[in-house]
Amino acid sequence: MRRVYDINRVHAHLPDIVGSARAVYTDLPGSLKSKSAFTRYFYGGSDAKPEGFAKILKDSKVQPLRPTMNEVRMFKSEAEIRNMRRAGQASGRVYTEAMRQHFDTEKHMWNYLEYGFRTQGCDGSAYVPVVAGGRHALSIHYVRNDDTLKDGDLVLVDAGGEYGGYITDITRTWPVNGKFSDPQRDLYETILKVQRSCVALCRADADVTLDKLHKIAENGLRQGLAQIGFDMSGKALETLFPHHLGHYIGLDVHDSPGYPRTGRLRAGQCITIEPGIYVPDDDRWPAHFRGTGIRIEDSVCIQEESPLVLTTEAVKEVVDIEALRQR
Numbered sequence: 001m002r003r004v005y006d007i008n009r010v011h012a013h014l015p016d017i018v019g020s021a022r023a024v025y026t027d028l029p030g031s032l033k034s035k036s037a038f039t040r041y042f043y044g045g046s047d048a049k050p051e052g053f054a055k056i057l058k059d060s061k062v063q064p065l066r067p068t069m070n071e072v073r074m075f076k077s078e079a080e081i082r083n084m085r086r087a088g089q090a091s092g093r094v095y096t097e098a099m100r101q102h103f104d105t106e107k108h109m110w111n112y113l114e115y116g117f118r119t120q121g122c123d124g125s126a127y128v129p130v131v132a133g134g135r136h137a138l139s140i141h142y143v144r145n146d147d148t149l150k151d152g153d154l155v156l157v158d159a160g161g162e163y164g165g166y167i168t169d170i171t172r173t174w175p176v177n178g179k180f181s182d183p184q185r186d187l188y189e190t191i192l193k194v195q196r197s198c199v200a201l202c203r204a205d206a207d208v209t210l211d212k213l214h215k216i217a218e219n220g221l222r223q224g225l226a227q228i229g230f231d232m233s234g235k236a237l238e239t240l241f242p243h244h245l246g247h248y249i250g251l252d253v254h255d256s257p258g259y260p261r262t263g264r265l266r267a268g269q270c271i272t273i274e275p276g277i278y279v280p281d282d283d284r285w286p287a288h289f290r291g292t293g294i295r296i297e298d299s300v301c302i303q304e305e306s307p308l309v310l311t312t313e314a315v316k317e318v319v320d321i322e323a324l325r326q327r
Helices: 007-019 037-043 052-057 066-074 078-100 106-119 134-138 182-200 210-227 236-240 318-324
Strands: 130-133 154-159 161-163 170-175 270-273 276-278 293-295 298-301
Touching (some): 007 052, 078 161, 078 170, 078 298, 106 130, 106 154, 134 154, 170 293, 182 270
Antiparallel strands (some): 130 154, 154 170, 270 298
8 A cells, every 4th residue: 555645744654654564775874964954864874873864774684775786777678678779869860950051169069969859859958068169179078169160170079869758968079161182181081980890799799898888999099090190109099088988877877887898798788989189289289180089979779699789870081071061
């Protein structure tokens, strides 16, 4: 029988409920300053003098909640994957349409994307986007999005819509004027080749982990960059590729926090694949690449024998990107 109690009387009823449980799964209490009496009750007092919920838990078998929730959230049902595919499809279409357009400012492009996600059926943006023209792309989490977009520069866009509570995560980089310069094309193709090879391994029978995919990406980037004139000695790659290849996605952009990247990828898990190169304005690097930042990212669902790319509608081949402005 279900019972309903007055929330203001939680302190009177919760001790009996907790006391009758074989185990209590919770990550509370923790430290949180709040003016709410209800919140303060659940977050308890100090370790030396537990109060509220912490006092009730004192004699209970407490298990951490996060690992259990991570396991539940890590493997998506068919319904969850449908939501993520719908978010990816809608967002990808907006990206491709944005590549057709000319924008004078990062803010104008930002607004276009936000509007497009909603009109394509998403509930809104999944996170604050990155719209980084030119050298702003060297700042991985640049979110000011308030500068002008200059002819001859690239623009790096990291954005995505949300549908039914589930997110999509896409990054594309394309020329502001619609045409890659020769150095831009060489660097872009190097990154794209690695991205495609890593996406192809997003399947259960490939027997890989996120960390192993990262190593594969590092090797591919190291070889590719050397071929187009980079000195890859020492810790060059750590400077040029300073983040991990991917992360888990789902209800959050970085889903299931704390879940290890060392576990073998299995069917039903959803991840990002996002190699990127960010070339500082430094004499160490070839002059024609300095100040360039390029990242290419797709959201991918692991299947047994093949990857399901959730964001395939966002074009990424050089020929396809350039053709959009020629129509």
